[in-house]
Amino acid sequence: MEIEIATIGGYEEVGRQMTAVRAGEDVVIFDMGLNLSKVLIHDNVETERMHSLDLIDMGAIPDDRVMSEIEGDVKAIVPTHGHLDHIGAISKLAHRYDAPIMATPFTIELVKQQIQGEEKFGVENDLVKMDAGASTRIGDDGVELEFVNVTHSIIDAINPVLHTPEGAIVYGLDKRMDHDPVLGDPIDMDRFREIGEEGVLCYIEDCTNAQKKGRTPSESVARRHLKDVMYSMADYDGGIVATTFSSHIARVKSLVEFADDIGRQPVLLGRSMEKYSGTAERLDFVEFPEDLGMYGHRKSVDRTFKRIMSEGKENFLPIVTGHQGEPRAMLTRMGRGDTPYELEEGDKVIFSARVIPEPTNEGQRYQSETLLKMQGARIYDEVHVSGHLNREGHYEMLNALEADHLIPAHQNMEGFAPYVELAESEGYELGEDLHVTRNGNVITLVE
Amino acid sequence: MEIEIATIGGYEEVGRQMTAVRAGEDVVIFDMGLNLSKVLIHDNVETERMHSLDLIDMGAIPDDRVMSEIEGDVKAIVPTHGHLDHIGAISKLAHRYDAPIMATPFTIELVKQQIQGEEKFGVENDLVKMDAGASTRIGDDGVELEFVNVTHSIIDAINPVLHTPEGAIVYGLDKRMDHDPVLGDPIDMDRFREIGEEGVLCYIEDCTNAQKKGRTPSESVARRHLKDVMYSMADYDGGIVATTFSSHIARVKSLVEFADDIGRQPVLLGRSMEKYSGTAERLDFVEFPEDLGMYGHRKSVDRTFKRIMSEGKENFLPIVTGHQGEPRAMLTRMGRGDTPYELEEGDKVIFSARVIPEPTNEGQRYQSETLLKMQGARIYDEVHVSGHLNREGHYEMLNALEADHLIPAHQNMEGFAPYVELAESEGYELGEDLHVTRNGNVITLVE
Amino acid sequence: MEIEIATIGGYEEVGRQMTAVRAGEDVVIFDMGLNLSKVLIHDNVETERMHSLDLIDMGAIPDDRVMSEIEGDVKAIVPTHGHLDHIGAISKLAHRYDAPIMATPFTIELVKQQIQGEEKFGVENDLVKMDAGASTRIGDDGVELEFVNVTHSIIDAINPVLHTPEGAIVYGLDKRMDHDPVLGDPIDMDRFREIGEEGVLCYIEDCTNAQKKGRTPSESVARRHLKDVMYSMADYDGGIVATTFSSHIARVKSLVEFADDIGRQPVLLGRSMEKYSGTAERLDFVEFPEDLGMYGHRKSVDRTFKRIMSEGKENFLPIVTGHQGEPRAMLTRMGRGDTPYELEEGDKVIFSARVIPEPTNEGQRYQSETLLKMQGARIYDEVHVSGHLNREGHYEMLNALEADHLIPAHQNMEGFAPYVELAESEGYELGEDLHVTRNGNVITLVE
Amino acid sequence: MEIEIATIGGYEEVGRQMTAVRAGEDVVIFDMGLNLSKVLIHDNVETERMHSLDLIDMGAIPDDRVMSEIEGDVKAIVPTHGHLDHIGAISKLAHRYDAPIMATPFTIELVKQQIQGEEKFGVENDLVKMDAGASTRIGDDGVELEFVNVTHSIIDAINPVLHTPEGAIVYGLDKRMDHDPVLGDPIDMDRFREIGEEGVLCYIEDCTNAQKKGRTPSESVARRHLKDVMYSMADYDGGIVATTFSSHIARVKSLVEFADDIGRQPVLLGRSMEKYSGTAERLDFVEFPEDLGMYGHRKSVDRTFKRIMSEGKENFLPIVTGHQGEPRAMLTRMGRGDTPYELEEGDKVIFSARVIPEPTNEGQRYQSETLLKMQGARIYDEVHVSGHLNREGHYEMLNALEADHLIPAHQNMEGFAPYVELAESEGYELGEDLHVTRNGNVITLVE
Secondary structure (H helix, E strand, C coil): CEEEEEEEEEECCCCEEEEEEEEEEEEEEEEECCCCHHHHHCCCCCCCHHHHHHHHCCCCCCHHHHHHCCCCEEEEECCCCHHHHHHHCHHHHHCCCCCCEEHHHHHHHHHHHHHCEEEEEEEECCEEECCCCCCCCCCCCEEEEEEEEEEECCCCCEEEEEEEEEEEECCCCCCCCCCHHHHCCCCCHHCCCCCCCCCEEEEEECCCCCCCCCCCCCHHHHHHHHHCCCCCCCCCCCCCCEEECCCHHHHHHHHHHHHCCCCCEEEEHHHHHHHHHHHHHHHCCCCHHHHHHHHHHHHHHHHHHHHHHCCHHHEEEEEECCCCCCCCCCCHHHHHHCCCCCCCCCCCEEEEEECCCCCCHHHHHHHHHHHHHHHHEEECCCCCCCCCEEHCCCCCCCCCCCCCEEEEEEHHHHHHHHHHHHHHCCCEEEECCECCCCCCCCEEEEE | CCEEEEECCCCCCCCEEEEEEEECEEEEEEEECCCHHHCCCCCCHHHHCCHHHHHHHCCCCCCCHHHCCCCCCCEECCCCCCCCCHHCHHHHHHHCCCCCCCEEEEHHHHHHHHHHCCCCCCCCCCEEECCCCCEEEECCCCCCEEEEECCCCCCCCCCEEEECEEEEECCCCCEEECCCCCCCCCCCCCHHHHHHHEEEEEEECCCCEECCCCCCCCHHHEEEHCCCCCCHHCCCCCCCEEEECCCCHHHEEEEEEEHHHHCCEEEEEEHHHHHHHHHHCCCCCCCCCCCCCCCCCCHHHHHCCCCCCCCHHHHHHEECCCCCCCCCHHHHHCCCCCCCCCCCCCEEEEEEEECCCCCHHHHHHHHHHHHHHCCCCCCCCCCCCCCCEEHHHHHHHHHHHHCCCCEEEEECCCHHHHHHHHHHHHHECCCCEEECCCCCCCEEEEE | EEEEEEEEEECCCCCEEEEEEEEEEEEEEECCCCCHHHHCCCCCHHHHHHCCCCHHCCCCCCCCCHHHHCCCCEEEEECCCCHHHHHHHHHHHHHHCCEEEEHHHHHHHHHHHHHHEEEECCCCCCECCCCCCCCEECCCCEEEEEEEEECCHHHHHHHEEEEEEEEEEEEEECEEEECCCCCCCCCCCHHHHHHHHHHHEEEEEEECCCCCCCCCCHHHHHHHHHHHHHHHCCCCCCCCCCCCCCCCCCHHHHHHHHHHCCEEEEEEEEEEHHHHHHHHHHHHCCCCCCCCCEEEHHHHHHHHHHHHHHHHHEEEEEEECCCCCCCCHHHHHHHHHCCCCCCCCCCCEECCCCCCCCHHHHHHHHHHHHHHHHCCCCCECCCCCCCCCCCHHHHHHHHCCCCCCEEECCCCCHHHHHHHHHHHCCCCCCCCCCCCCCCCCCEEEEC | EEEEEEEEEEECCCCCCCEEEEEEEEEEEEECCCCCCHHCCCCCCHHHHCHHHHHHCCCCCEEEHHHHHHCCCCEEECCCCCCHHCCCCCHHHHCCCCEEEEEHHHHHHHHHHHHHHHCCCCCCCCEEEEECCEEEEEECEEEEEEECCECCCCCCEEEEEEEECEEEEECCCECCCCCCCCCCCCHHHHHHHHHHHEEEHHHHHECCCCCCCCCCCCHHHHHHHHHHHCCCCCCCCEEEEEEEECHHHHHHHHHHHHHHHHCCCCEECCCHHHHHHHHHHHHHHHHHCCCCCCECHHHHHHHHHHHHHHCCCCEEEEECCCCCCCCHHHHHHHCCCCCCCCCCCCCCEECCCCCCCCCHHHHHHHHHHHHHHCCCCCCCCCCCCCCEEEEHHHHHHHHHHHHCCCEEEEHHHHHHHHHHHHHHHHHCCEEECEECCCEEEEEEEEE
């Protein structure tokens, strides 16, 4: 059976991930993501109303025109998890393919919401849920699609595996090797090892942290760290505010629980806080206290802040958006004094997140912290662990899968470099079975 | 009562700490430390045989000649804990004072061993043990010395407090605010708060991490991290080696326990590993498995390595010296292939420590890691938390003690800067109640 | 004669410099500056209409209320040079003092322009010009004010020296030790040495680069570097654009000359480009080609850009504002495509400036460069030398003046630290003759 | 004509460069270098007596076993310039090939000296001198070898070009684009452009600084900087010492000249100082003052130091080895007080060099500076420019040559990355005409 891999997007950057695998007549597309920074660099862009070609020109969404070179029928579009760089272009590109979108339940729900926000295109692909651990047949030639459970900074993440007569193709974006992930099941290393023994033709891997030594700590380490931080504030009788990635439900859950432990009522504030946690709760991925408030609209947020101020800041833990210092996010607005919540000398602000290391973010985050400190806030930073594998996680995956071919992904050339050197130290040879590729290439594995 | 503070050493550097407090007729000396880097910069220096004046000229030990300006009698020499930068000059300077050395039991034991190694001077001061939490009278004018329990990267650390009729003088070197320290009791914040309410005349504080945001995580966070790292290696059937600070008994204990959890026999190797852990066990500060081997002499270490090699590396966890890449330490020798332990492709090396950020260390550590990697080792780095307060720990201490005067210590001028700015933001005024001082100064608090 | 020094502003930050020296009955104020970053952190602040008390609360201008503690009459307000952090608060504070503003001609002109822009206060102090090298009597008690010529990144900079019967007080902000400054005279080290021999009571010094090794290179080194960069583009037949500090007339002059050398017509674009270079030319500080265009108003800038586009980009060198990536500056607008100048693949952009190292600037500059690169521009960076003394320049000044007292200025505590350590290595003692001071302090040198 | 390129060494590291080009039946080898850091990581290795296979195993010299796969006869071994990473393996590998070593006169002389030091192998290849700008025929099939003059941090450097019927192969290691190089001719860009117009089949390029913005400044900029530094010391009446790369004759020349300008007698000290400058003078590449002393042997160095001390340090400028803080180099020994030259408070040390950014060097250099400062020395650092092209130099070369194929070299994968991204922005495609390759690969350009 002929096997080809089209590396469409995310092979020259982080963002706008998209990869297509052809096995004989059948094609499966993995991810259709957005590169948000290419949108934000412009002053006033509303992507909702833009045409896909303009977004392609901006480098914001994958340039899928290479798909015309791929023979065969697209049978499924498979986003691995619900982050924007993996689902954010579905509303702009999916309607071009006569194929269902298949994903885990939480991811499907986020895809649905994204499609609803689209104003330019009508996206009518079927949305098909499949659980982690499950499999389905693709086409009529013995190809099967399996979802292997992985752990990432969002729940219900999987690595799709396409089983073909030529061996498995493991699409490895994005994951951490977490054996104690706070929410959901541990990464299914047993299954990866089994697949490795069955024979892996190709492993496509997210190289994001390959330059970092050691292994990425488990979410349970971040939880232990967060507990340490929050318990140390148990005696404080003023305001405490926390921020984290809205989609990081496990972290939100820890924040909610420790808030309770130290005698404070947690409340989620900000549009995306409401969206992700509300969705996760509705789908039973997480159990929050029944009375946990979640408010996204400006008015209800302000009303809540007023209630907090009148009932006493010392009784609440607002969990808000703004971990990167985004100019319009809730925490930045709080720093500017633009909300009814009044920060005072000694109040604590917990960033349960890391600044994504890029000068724009660093500048905005610095401004946000400066504003907060001007009001007397005390800053607690980097209570966080990454969602991506460090070098030793990659080393373990390479040993578990023993793939015939490797394709580094999810980075620019500089990001590929340490992964390439790791792979070489494990015996892979560049240009032989180790494929450094770029957006728009097609790699033929079996002719 | 007249109160004077002589800031003798460690006010222009980290290392060679020494401070004297005079309350009326009575003088207490806190710490007598060594600045090891001033010794190591020279090629071949054997401090054991050197005269104190030469060591003073080198900047290696405190220049205590300022003590001649202090009227009154030295009643006690009080090292706060057993690190060399706090006890390392006792063998060179203590004999000049007709006073006992008072410290907690573990610290006293380390002082005793240090004195035994001295070849130049006879040090015959009494060694007096006093437990954390206890107090003793100093002189006849109502002065009392109390040991408040603190948490640091060595066990049995205290902050001595000198209670005078003019208020308490809190000598705050070195600590982390740890409410769950794995070994020993949590920091006694209740007592600090009480002392604060009784009235603190002066707080002398270690500024080491004042530039770092947030709070230093608890040792239990490092333990959770270490557990994550070691459990992830449970299936590995080759060699695993760990290194950490020899004096960090809590960390050694965690290494020993997790070794057992993953089915390996731990064994401590290297002179200082044997010394510190042996002492801690002998004094009942820690309970190790009965059969835990500790070997310091070259011959017994080599014999142990041979046994490990013949019984199978996969059954052992050697815990060795060399976390900073010191050229003669055990791990560096293993990297050079100078021991019977043979590293192989895939073997794991855990640095449960951080490189002390100074170019010499960084160069040596880099060389050590390079040698280890040349033999195939996989490196796990920075499984560690600092023993010193970050900015928010300092903020909490300032609020707990509400001292009349502050004296930043344990740093050079650059290290003082962020602490000064923190103190100013809390209302202290430089030159008024905030004293930036240098080695050899005398500050008069009450005339 | 009693001598007091009030360290009013710029002793906890870079910006809003202000220092008052009282010699007997006579008081001289050195600098009245603005801390621009304290204004820009807020979204929409128009300082022109603000009251000084509000600006003091924001930390934007010096809190001169300490002046009420200084007995004697203010006889002169003496800005050292025309940068905003030295003259930017004159329009808000000078009217409170019945004293002339005395400065070199170029500085006076910039002060005049600043006063004209003020909308809240009427500032009617006399503006008195005095040349570098000249002196004038202050009051009736034998005090004299001398302007010693120095070299900085703006022309006509001086260090004022107040000669008193108790010795000279040298106000040393801001300078580089430049013996070949491209424009204007070299630093007058002979005069500094003479003053040193006559006896210096106090030296107040800008510590900005004290942590940097070696000496700051001469402007002639930057000029040689710039020549190298621009001559290397001589064959390029597309667009070349340069940016630098608008007030840096020597650099602008080099840009203008090298433009001519490589066959391009230079043109200055942007409000502050027009302002500073126009003023310098009008006052005969620099001779530009007669036909050098300078345009500040949006309309004339756009008209010029259109002319450039129609006559051929290859014939021009636009020298524009925007070296820090300021969002509204000309170069940033060019990057956004908001001007008629069309950048093309291969066009060159020269930043003859360094990013002021602060996350906000770094973020903005990164965005500006990203936008420029998206249009194909090639970036040439850091063709620049600092205007401030490095460590060895400070070392030389200390040896030239041999002052009795030192006061580090123009930095926060972290910036003071390396200067303090340098001064200590030269024998000064903190708290004795080396005064680390803060905004609002008064130091009595002679009682 | 078949064209193959074997990328033998230096494609995974900086060091041990070696590349072979086959054009039909004729093979030319470019460079045979040493990776010195792979030697120094071991404690006591004497390469002079080692076998090449052991050195290959250590990664110290190129693994040329791939040459057995290359059909055709080696006709010439062509080192591009005299740095060790380009000639240092000739004594270990050249004797395996029945071919002359062809290089420019200065390079040939250094090769000759290296061969004389070899103790293991007899190297009897002919040594053939060819000047920059000259050409010679290779074999009988119309292949010609040309030396194009380039500028680097050593004199008499060239880029060899192999003209074949299929187009030119330009071997581009190592160069800076210098139009005013102080010593020797400017880079021959006209010839590169001509070759570009004639048609370049392949360009092999040193990527070292591709991540650095802008262009590498000319040596004349470093010279202007050095002049500024040295002239600023003209009045100093104590010791001044300088260090730089021994092989950097243009820099040594500037040091010698400026020493004279400020009234000091320069003297070159240290084995490699004597070697390189002596050779350059003997071959008439540089004209030094007749009485310029150069001493390499310990005894004559010490005698010179004694003479300097007795005649007065203020009359001399010792130019010594030790710019990287090498433990046994002259400057480090001076820091340790191991020479008769006595440093005093205020003496100046000029590092006309940059620390090669690697932790081992950084640690050693830090130690060397610390020792020098302990003796009172004042440090002047980084009076230097790189010898390698920055990004815009690469951009210009790409545009001048318009090669059909590109092969990045002289770096590891991380170093290739920015060059790859630059090449892609110029239209090259990875895996098509842009070849990221590794040690031991053979690339077929024409079959």
